[in-house]
Amino acid sequence: MDPAPHSDISAVSALDEPARRRLYDFVRRHRDPVSRDDAAEALGMARQTAAFHLDKLAEEGLLAVGFARRSGRTGPGAGRPSKLYRRSDREVVVQLPERSYELAGQLLAQAIDDSERTGEPPRVTLGRRARDLGRAVGTESGPGDAEFLATLERCGYEPCIEGADIALVNCPFHSLAEGHTEMICGMNLELIDGLIDGTGSGGRVARLAPADGYCCVRIETTPTLTDG
Known part of the structure; x- marks a missing residue:
């Protein structure tokens, strides 16, 4: 990711x-x-x-x-x-569609360490770790909708514009999400929330919206309030 x-x-x-x-x-x-x-x-x-x-x-x-x-x-x-x-020590693994199981493992391990140190529930620390990572990646990518879409693409989500929303055709954590849906989808939601925050993609919000053939997260455009 x-x-x-x-x-x-x-x-x-x-x-x-x-x-x-x-x-x-x-x-x-x-x-x-x-x-x-x-x-x-x-x-x-x-x-x-x-x-x-x-x-x-x-x-x-x-x-x-x-x-x-x-x-x-x-x-x-x-x-x-x-x-x-x-x-080099680099490991090369090609999976189509793209998966990020190593990243999930790192986040889970970090979350458990944080939980043992702070006494917080592991899911709380996992969500925080995922959001912090997303924010860091988004900040590095730079601000703007184009940068946000490019970052989603590089992270393996395969973003697709559907109306005013962004659908994510691929889930980088697919197999894990099938077996541990609530935990992994929650982690994914926090990760994408962090990406939105880091890239400054105002007017976007990530929501859980499970659907066959898609990632569990959908990025919606929030309505703009105008004076009547």
């Missing part, structure tokens, strides 16, 4: 390019970081080509980058550090 710079779908797509996949496989098989020269020589590839694809993999978060002098020498005359690559 984090509109992060790396999309799992984009990362998987990056590996669809044959040379890029060979380089990724070469790096992941090595315990120690490898250089552009290492990869190019091992795969019979031009160094410039290897560098291009390695950097693309790093941009997608699939490889981590560091710098070190391979000779171990330091000081004047030691030469420039080499750019080194290793497999």
Whole structure:
């Protein structure tokens, strides 16, 4: 649910390019970081080509980058550090439609910790955690209706304009909501309330409105009061 710079779908797509996949496989098989020269020589590839694809993999978060002098020498005359690559710790999971079960697990774990520390009911702390996260994501995305819709899209909700309202075609917590409807839908409602607040989408309100084929939350437009 984090509109992060790396999309799992984009990362998987990056590996669809044959040379890029060979380089990724070469790096992941090595315990120690490898250089552009290492990869190019091992795969019979031009160094410039290897560098291009390695950097693309790093941009997608699939490889981590560091710098070190391979000779171990330091000081004047030691030469420039080499750019080194290793497999990143990022986990890539592609689910269609998009799901955010890891996020739900993190929120639930945080809520339990908060509950044990404060003595508040877990659902109260879960709602607060979800709302705070939504507000933080919304604030980072910036104000405005366009930004709000884009944020909902990046978070996997698949927003759809229906009249004056925004329907959410996908629920990122679908399986959990089926088994624990009241708790998870309540968490979802607080999360979207936070998004509305964070993006400053005035005139919008999130309500629980379960319907087949939709997320349990629907975003309605509040009527504007005018002088009669």
